[in-house]
Amino acid sequence: MPEDVNLATYNADALTEDLTDAVPAASQTPPQTGSAAAPRAETQQDLNAEIKALGEAYAEALKGGAKKETQPRLDFAPYRSSILRHPTKSLHHADPETIELYSPAFGHQDVHALESDLTIQHNGEPQGERIIVAGRVLDGDGRPVAGQLVEIWQANSSGRYIHKRDQHPAPLDPNFTGVGRCITGPDGSYRFTTIKPGAYPWKNHLNAWRPAHIHFSLFGSEFTQRIVTQMYFPGDQLFPLDPIYQSIVDQDARDRLVASYDHDLTEPEWALGYNWDIVLTGSKRTWTENEALGAEGDDHE
Amino acid sequence: MSKLTATPGQTVGPFYGYALPYEKDRELLAPGSPGSIRVQGTVYDGAGHPVPDAILEIWQPDSDGNIVRRTGSLVRDGYTFTGFGRSAVGNTGVYTFTTVNPGPTEPGAAAFISVAVFARGLMNRLFTRLYLPENEEALAKDPLLSSLDPERRKTLIARRDPDGGLTWDIRLQGEGETVFLDFEGTRAGSAAQ
Numbered sequence: 001m002p003e004d005v006n007l008a009t010y011n012a013d014a015l016t017e018d019l020t021d022a023v024p025a026a027s028q029t030p031p032q033t034g035s036a037a038a039p040r041a042e043t044q045q046d047l048n049a050e051i052k053a054l055g056e057a058y059a060e061a062l063k064g065g066a067k068k069e070t071q072p073r074l075d076f077a078p079y080r081s082s083i084l085r086h087p088t089k090s091l092h093h094a095d096p097e098t099i100e101l102y103s104p105a106f107g108h109q110d111v112h113a114l115e116s117d118l119t120i121q122h123n124g125e126p127q128g129e130r131i132i133v134a135g136r137v138l139d140g141d142g143r144p145v146a147g148q149l150v151e152i153w154q155a156n157s158s159g160r161y162i163h164k165r166d167q168h169p170a171p172l173d174p175n176f177t178g179v180g181r182c183i184t185g186p187d188g189s190y191r192f193t194t195i196k197p198g199a200y201p202w203k204n205h206l207n208a209w210r211p212a213h214i215h216f217s218l219f220g221s222e223f224t225q226r227i228v229t230q231m232y233f234p235g236d237q238l239f240p241l242d243p244i245y246q247s248i249v250d251q252d253a254r255d256r257l258v259a260s261y262d263h264d265l266t267e268p269e270w271a272l273g274y275n276w277d278i279v280l281t282g283s284k285r286t287w288t289e290n291e292a293l294g295a296e297g298d299d300h301e
Numbered sequence: 302m303s304k305l306t307a308t309p310g311q312t313v314g315p316f317y318g319y320a321l322p323y324e325k326d327r328e329l330l331a332p333g334s335p336g337s338i339r340v341q342g343t344v345y346d347g348a349g350h351p352v353p354d355a356i357l358e359i360w361q362p363d364s365d366g367n368i369v370r371r372t373g374s375l376v377r378d379g380y381t382f383t384g385f386g387r388s389a390v391g392n393t394g395v396y397t398f399t400t401v402n403p404g405p406t407e408p409g410a411a412a413f414i415s416v417a418v419f420a421r422g423l424m425n426r427l428f429t430r431l432y433l434p435e436n437e438e439a440l441a442k443d444p445l446l447s448s449l450d451p452e453r454r455k456t457l458i459a460r461r462d463p464d465g466g467l468t469w470d471i472r473l474q475g476e477g478e479t480v481f482l483d484f485e486g487t488r489a490g491s492a493a494q
Binding site: 070071072073074076079081082083084085086087088089090091092093094095096097098099100102103104105106107108109110111138139140141142149151152153155161162163164165166177178179181215217223224226227228229230244245247248253254256257278279280281282284 | 304305306307308309310311312313314315316317318319320321346347348350352358360361362368370371372373374375376383384385403406407410413414415417419420421422423424425426427428444445448449453473474475478479480481482483484485
């Protein structure tokens with residue numbers, strides 16, 4: 001946490017972000033030092049200054065020989081909800097053992113093939129720009145993660161989630177739930193047909209907007225590879241302003257969350273294509289020959 | 302060593318509620334069935350308040366210590382023990398699973414359940430372990446537990462309740478902060494995640 005952050009200003013209400021009972025950010029903002037009677041909303045400029053300071057400190061650390069960071073910081077105060085929810089002690093190194101070296105198995109008993117198309121879950125067509133999002137899931141050694149579960153969820157084209165706690169006054173779409181699943185192919189491939197999600201306002205600070213994103217949940221061949229992340233769209237103007245995206249302080253690492261527009265994936269008169277490959281952490285287990293060949297999941301039982 | 306750099310994680314956010322939970326997600330075994338136990342606890346933040354929007358996953362061997370690699374965790378058939386479960390907490394921060402006591406995966410080893418924790422405000426998932434409290438000899442020689450000081454070690458050992466269930470709370474921050482694990486770094490100075 002940066003030196004100049006005053007923990008006392010982050011009361012519990014300010015952390016409710018986007019819950020039903022949250023009042024608008026503008027009215028819940030803590031008073032500024034020296035003007036206790038005059039509450040002022042935390043603005044994007046305030047957040048930008050904090051994000052910039054953390055970015056500059058990282059750049060300095062790199063110059064001083066620090067290792068490049070590849071994951072988000074758990075302690076990233078500009079994302080206000082993280083302040084009371086990050087461990088303060090260093091993660092404890094452990095060698096993964098037994099159960100951790102294996103992963104739950106999912107298969108076609110668990111997921112129906114049609115669940116990968118988010119545009120056909122209701123009677124009508126959802127509103128918005130139809131897109132295809134496809135790519136591969138690989139482990140840190142470049143091996144495909146075959147026959148494994150991928151789950152996604154997202155806002156609709158107007159930036160609204162079907163969730164009781166989403167109070168963004170944008171229209172719900174009766175033809176779009178925004179949830180999909182699939183099982184990766186033998187080459188680690190996944191493919192979803194969906195609608196491009198809209199940007200989404202939240203209450204981290206006044207006028208806070210999340211860049212359009214799709215939540216991804218992934219399993220590897222070992223439980224230590226489990227990850228939940230978010231995929232973004234190229235060229236989003238909100239990237240520099242978003243504390244969640246910026247919690248990854250390294251630009252190369254951030255770029256790994258941004259899909260590429262892929263005209264080869266685009267289907268004529270149907271949908272625009274985006275490609276996004278996901279790399280899990282490296283394997284810790286000594287693989288058998290069958291596993292190395294990708295024989296996993298219930299296709300092979 | 303890994304050749305590719307892993308994709309960064311991001312917070313699960315507040316809106317996983319209509320995506321990640323599924324029918325019988327927390328019932329690795331039907332409640333009340335022979336051998337089933339309740340595993341329950343509360344997730345707390347650094348102010349000691351329950352976290353109402355966390356979601357947990359458990360992954361464990363069966364009661365004989367076998368690592369079961371059977372599909373069917375998302376669509377449970379009512380008979381197959383898959384070893385995987387998922388439980389979103391309720392408004393009071395409480396999660397619940399129905400499962401079996403995990404067996405030791407090797408003779409004499411301490412039995413534990415592998416746990417992944419996700420929450421709004423938590424930038425990346427956290428891994429930890431829930432150990433059964435009974436076999437003190439096994440706990441004493443467990444490589445992870447014996448690398449921790451006594452105060453921290455306690456955070457990974459569940460309490461056995463009179464009804465046979467296990468109670469185990471998770472504290473994301475502050476006093477009694479749960480030990481969270483880094484499987485990637487090196488033992489010395491593994492602050493990097």
